[in-house]
Amino acid sequence: MRVALFITCYNDALFPDTGKAVTAVLERLGHTVEFPAAQTCCGQMHYNTGYRREADSLVGAFNDAFRGYDAIVTPSGSCGGHVRHHHKTETAPNVYEFSEFLVDVLEVTDVGAYYPHRVTYHPTCHSLRMLRVGDKPLQLLRAVEGIDLVELPEAESCCGFGGTFAMKNSETSVAMLQDKMGNVRKTGARTLCASDNSCLMHIGGGLGRVKSGVRTLHLAEILAATR
Amino acid sequence: MSRDDVNVVWLGSPTFPKAAHDALQDTQLRRNLKHATTTIRDKRLKAVAELDDWETLREAGSQIKDRVMRHLDEYLLQLEASVTAAGGVVHWAQDAREANAIVSKLVRAKGATEVVKIKSMATQEIGLNEALEDDGIEATETDLAELIVQLNDDRPSHILVPAIHRNRTEIRDIFKREMGKHGIAAPEDLTDEPRALAEAARVHLREKFLRAKVAISGANFACADTGTVGVVESEGNGRMCLTLPETLITVMGLEKVLPSFSDLEVFLQLLPRSSTAERMNPYTSLWTGVTPGDGPQEFHLILLDNGRTKTLADVEGRSALHCIRCSACLNVCPVYERTGGRSYGSVYPGPIGAVLTPQLVGVGTSEHADSLPFASTLCGACYDACPVRIDIPEMLVHLRAKVVDSHRGGVPKPEALAMKGAQVVFGSPRRLAMAERLGAMAGRFVGIRGGRWLPGPARKWTGARDVPVPARESFRTWWRKAGRR
Ligand code: SF4
Numbered sequence: 001m002r003v004a005l006f007i008t009c010y011n012d013a014l015f016p017d018t019g020k021a022v023t024a025v026l027e028r029l030g031h032t033v034e035f036p037a038a039q040t041c042c043g044q045m046h047y048n049t050g051y052r053r054e055a056d057s058l059v060g061a062f063n064d065a066f067r068g069y070d071a072i073v074t075p076s077g078s079c080g081g082h083v084r085h086h087h088k089t090e091t092a093p094n095v096y097e098f099s100e101f102l103v104d105v106l107e108v109t110d111v112g113a114y115y116p117h118r119v120t121y122h123p124t125c126h127s128l129r130m131l132r133v134g135d136k137p138l139q140l141l142r143a144v145e146g147i148d149l150v151e152l153p154e155a156e157s158c159c160g161f162g163g164t165f166a167m168k169n170s171e172t173s174v175a176m177l178q179d180k181m182g183n184v185r186k187t188g189a190r191t192l193c194a195s196d197n198s199c200l201m202h203i204g205g206g207l208g209r210v211k212s213g214v215r216t217l218h219l220a221e222i223l224a225a226t227r
Numbered sequence: 228m229s230r231d232d233v234n235v236v237w238l239g240s241p242t243f244p245k246a247a248h249d250a251l252q253d254t255q256l257r258r259n260l261k262h263a264t265t266t267i268r269d270k271r272l273k274a275v276a277e278l279d280d281w282e283t284l285r286e287a288g289s290q291i292k293d294r295v296m297r298h299l300d301e302y303l304l305q306l307e308a309s310v311t312a313a314g315g316v317v318h319w320a321q322d323a324r325e326a327n328a329i330v331s332k333l334v335r336a337k338g339a340t341e342v343v344k345i346k347s348m349a350t351q352e353i354g355l356n357e358a359l360e361d362d363g364i365e366a367t368e369t370d371l372a373e374l375i376v377q378l379n380d381d382r383p384s385h386i387l388v389p390a391i392h393r394n395r396t397e398i399r400d401i402f403k404r405e406m407g408k409h410g411i412a413a414p415e416d417l418t419d420e421p422r423a424l425a426e427a428a429r430v431h432l433r434e435k436f437l438r439a440k441v442a443i444s445g446a447n448f449a450c451a452d453t454g455t456v457g458v459v460e461s462e463g464n465g466r467m468c469l470t471l472p473e474t475l476i477t478v479m480g481l482e483k484v485l486p487s488f489s490d491l492e493v494f495l496q497l498l499p500r501s502s503t504a505e506r507m508n509p510y511t512s513l514w515t516g517v518t519p520g521d522g523p524q525e526f527h528l529i530l531l532d533n534g535r536t537k538t539l540a541d542v543e544g545r546s547a548l549h550c551i552r553c554s555a556c557l558n559v560c561p562v563y564e565r566t567g568g569r570s571y572g573s574v575y576p577g578p579i580g581a582v583l584t585p586q587l588v589g590v591g592t593s594e595h596a597d598s599l600p601f602a603s604t605l606c607g608a609c610y611d612a613c614p615v616r617i618d619i620p621e622m623l624v625h626l627r628a629k630v631v632d633s634h635r636g637g638v639p640k641p642e643a644l645a646m647k648g649a650q651v652v653f654g655s656p657r658r659l660a661m662a663e664r665l666g667a668m669a670g671r672f673v674g675i676r677g678g679r680w681l682p683g684p685a686r687k688w689t690g691a692r693d694v695p696v697p698a699r700e701s702f703r704t705w706w707r708k709a710g711r712r
Binding site for chain 2: 007009011012013014015016017019020035037038039040041043045046047048049050051052054057058061125126128129130157158160161162163164165166167168169170171172173174175176177201202204205206208209
């Protein structure tokens with residue numbers, strides 16, 4: 001199986017460690033992964049903000065970069081969802097969000113990780129309602145050795161990020177964020193985990209501003225952690 | 228309220244972010260909303276879970292509505308023929324002004340100076356009450372929540388629970404202050420017990436029901452084959468309006484027509500569970516034309532366009548017309564939950580309002596309407612809740628594109644420039660790598676200088692959130708340096 005990494009533009013520039021973690025987990029499971037260097041961006045931000053022409057111009061390049069792979073794995077539910085739903089190309093159906101790929105394609109839930117901390121998990125809206133990943137990320141987390149996984153109250157309510165929404169409607173976005181942070185704090189977890197760095201950037205930005213002491217980590221980074 | 232701010236949108240409404248600003252400051256409002264939406268959300272989930280064919284029902288509802296939209300002209304003509312054959316009179320109104328004029332003429336022909344009203348968003352949409360007032364006719368809302376809103380000269384904030392933003396104590400104060408000015412006053416010692424409030428409203432309204440010669444209603448459905456029109460409600464006040472007065476005038480949006488009577492089977496299951504989380508709504512009133520010696524002896528059905536055929540013309544946007552006004556999407560919407568309905572500046576609030584309002588009034592016609600499709604995080608909760616499966620998130624994105632396109636060609640806004648810039652950068656991996664190196668440098672510079680507070684538009688982010696500092700080395704650089712392929 002030829003597996004390609006689709007490392008989204010903001011993962012590439014802002015959160016490269018997530019991409020490294022995805023690589024580490026897949027290699028630990030015995031798979032070889034490739035990073036097609038021609039990839040840039042899936043165009044989700046453009047598309048969702050109404051700039052369809054600009055988004056369309058990126059679709060062809062995306063398809064060219066990923067042609068010929070059996071699976072294209074991405075650590076972002078929202079970019080993965082965008083490609084699968086809106087790119088009408090031959091590569092679109094082969095795009096998998098990281099947890100989907102592990103559970104559905106590789107059929108593993110225990111990836112041999114060790115993370116002895118209290119963790120709570122926020123299911124991001126696009127993984128939940130666009131890709132319907134269900135509890136796959138939680139299955140993976142439950143199998144992590146040493147983890148103290150606690151349930152997040154009102155887990156399925158949106159954190160308020162919403163891409164450019166966070167700027168265009170910043171006050172509403174922040175109101176939603178505050179409720180999310182309140183729920184995170186109720187759990188007493190020291191780590192907030194999610195499968196999308198965009199939402200984590202928003203929630204983590206808020207948690208950092210109030211010096212909550214809670215760190216945000218992408219699912220892949222927890223799964224990559226070992227003894 | 229001024230006279231011309233009553234057509235679908237409350238004209239001159241601020242854009243969504245501005246209106247939301249005020250709503251967010253109101254902590255009482257936020258508490259009321261949170262409490263109300265959470266309660267009904269949980270109840271709805273339970274009511275829906277009771278039916279194991281719920282998804283099939285949704286699909287059926289969606290398909291019927293789809294068919295209606297494809298053959299709207301035929302079904303409407305059929306409806307006109309059936310209603311006429313049953314002794315009713317059908318009127319066609321292109322816009323608010325036409326519809327109001329028809330109603331007013333009909334009421335005056337009866338020599339009436341007051342009317343009772345029930346359940347009609349369509350009449351709110353066209354500002355009927357205000358238009359009637361101009362013609363010396365007093366219209367009384369008889370739905371309890373709408374009465375509260377009307378007495379307070381307020382605006383509704385929810386499709387189903389227009390007074391969702393008021394709590395019991397506020398309602399008691401409104402009753403005590405206002406009821407006497409319009410009829411029987413509320414008792415001096417009125418408490419905020421729901422029973423006492425309901426009783427005060429009952430006494431106040433009963434007098435009006437018994438006197439009114441003319442009633443005005445909306446319609447939830449109208450069946451093309453039989454000419455049957457229907458209203459569902461919870462309090463029985465609608466039943467009074469629909470049976471006691473001599474003349475009944477129904478104002479109905481074109482899209483409410485259903486092909487046949489048997490389609491009610493689907494919608495009478497979908498609607499109550501989605502809206503009030505009940506298995507069945509307490510009152511379902513159906514009438515077909517007039518029946519000698521029983522109920523109103525004169526029936527007029529006004530078919531209202533007011534932007535609907537324009538909406539129908541847009542294939543990607545038209546499913547907004549499938550809406551059966553159950554309000555489930557409002558109750559699950561995290562944006563609505565924080566900002567309330569009035570922030571949407573329209574009779575139609577929440578997710579459905581965000582897609583329906585701009586289409587009814589036209590995309591690109593005002594800053595306010597153009598701001599509505601952006602009032603969502605695209606979290607998708609509305610789509611999951613909608614009993615007729617309207618893909619609201621997809622339509623929001625479609626309308627955003629229409630808004631953006633309507634502004635192309637002029638002087639580009641900063642946002643358009645940024646989007647263009649990003650497109651250029653993303654156009655080639657080489658340009659992206661270069662931009663990332665520059666970004667990492669700038670980011671670290673800002674980081675050293677304390678980048679938690681950035682100036683200008685970036686403050687919208689940094690007001691409450693730290694900015695991530697770009698990584699020293701991007702993933703692609705790391706990959707290349709590691710000599711991987
Ligand atoms: S859009 Fe769907 S969920 Fe919202 S009010 Fe209409 S029918 Fe109900």
